[in-house]
Amino acid sequence: MESLFAEIEALRASIAGEHPDTAEALEAFRIKYLGSKGLLKTLFSKLGTIDASQRKEVGRQLNELKQFAEAQYAAHKQRIRQSTEAATREDIIAGTDITLPAKPLPLGSHHPLSIVRRQIVRIFESIGFAIAEGPEIEDDWHNFTSLNMPPDHPARDMQDTFYLSRDPVWLLRTHTSSVQARVLESQPLPVRVICPGRVYRNETVSARANCFFHQVEGLYVDKQVSFADLKQTLYYFASEMFGRDTRIRFRPSYFPFTEPSAEMDISCTVCGGKGCGLCKYTGWVEILGCGMVHPDLLRNFRIDPEVYTGFAFGMGIERICQLKYRVNDLRLYAQNDIRFLRQFSQA
Structure with missing residues (x-):
């Protein structure tokens, strides 16, 4: 022991x-x-x-x-x-010669969607639009009901919504129109804002669709605002974004929050209007929806439509990016593939 x-x-x-x-x-x-x-x-x-x-x-x-x-x-x-x-x-x-110049560091790049969003915002800021932002988790009133879509309205079926709860109703916003609703609710008239942001739809992910995407919507409400003001504003945007030779046209459409409503096309950026695969040989490419703010929507926010009028428009940033950079697969925007992102280092 x-x-x-x-x-x-x-x-x-x-x-x-x-x-x-x-x-x-x-x-x-x-x-x-x-x-x-x-x-x-x-x-x-x-x-x-x-x-x-x-x-x-x-x-x-x-x-x-x-x-x-x-x-x-x-x-x-x-x-x-x-x-x-x-x-x-x-x-x-x-073994280091400190007098030698340092090796250059590789520069990063902005995401193409960020580049296009910044360009859109700058164009509208130059003509007096302010930026408005809001929450991505919304209630039913701001996302649907206040925008002239009551519970039984068929327009709700046009948007496959991600619901977070049913009582009370909370959801991922399906458009940035909800930000416009909050602006009309909280800010004095006149208002002239653009609302960029991410939105969500319950769709199958593919090259042409995704469960989230990005929008820029605009709203202008004041006395004596006309459809001519809308057309001239959007023509200015198209010429600044796509070039002075860009032509535009409006086609009648339907949106629950505008009346009358229209979709706006521009002359194809690839073929110049002659016809190609991008424009399906029509010479025109749709880029946004627009219209005059519906009188009932103004009443929802205690605004007299006999005194005030306004216009609204909305566009998908991915769509504009496709026209500028020929990116045809929406999945590329969310994959963080460095080979894809490096192509925009000079943008």
């Missing part, structure tokens, strides 16, 4: 006296003391040969010795690693 205690103390002194200074010496230290056939393992195997009444105390001292050996091993490992890193840094510094 006494000899075993003496062996434990001798082994502790031996471990404390070891100072390995290389990775090879450290590995030899581990094998000698902590390996499967090491000295500690040999001592533990002697536990079965001593009296049971003394076994607990011996076992405690052996466990302490093992913990001491493991701590020493960890300390030596940390010291050798730091020493190696310091030597490596010194070698690098010694």
Whole structure:
């Protein structure tokens, strides 16, 4: 029994006296003391040969010795690693010519949707539109009902909505028109705003559709606002975005929050109106919907439609991006593929 205690103390002194200074010496230290056939393992195997009444105390001292050996091993490992890193840094510094010019860092790029959004915003800011933003999680009133879509309105079926709860109703906004509703609710007239942001629809993801996309919608409400004002505003936008030679046309359409309503086409940016695959050989490409603000919508916000009129429009940023950069797969915008994003580093 006494000899075993003496062996434990001798082994502790031996471990404390070891100072390995290389990775090879450290590995030899581990094998000698902590390996499967090491000295500690040999001592533990002697536990079965001593009296049971003394076994607990011996076992405690052996466990302490093992913990001491493991701590020493960890300390030596940390010291050798730091020493190696310091030597490596010194070698690098010694071999570096600090008078040489630094290597250029690769520049990142804006996302194409961010580039197009910024261009759209700047165009409308230049003619007096302010930016308005709102929450992406909306209630039924701001997303649907206030925009002339009561619960039984068929226009709700046009939008596959992500509902978060039914009572009360909370949902992911299906358009940034909800921001326009909040503007009419909270700001004094006249208002002239654009509302950029992300919207959500419960659609199957494919090259031509996604469950989220980006819009820029505009609203102008004041006295004596006319459809002619709408047309001239949108013509200015099209000429600034796509070039002075761009032609536009309006086709009658339907939207629950505007009356009359229209869809706006521009002359194809690829063929110049001669006909190609992008414009389906019509010479025209649809880019947005628009119209005069419906009188009932104004009444929802206690605005007298006999005094005030207004126009609204909305466009998909992905659609504009497709026309400018010929990106035909919507999935590319959300994949963060560096090869795709690098193409816009000069934009």
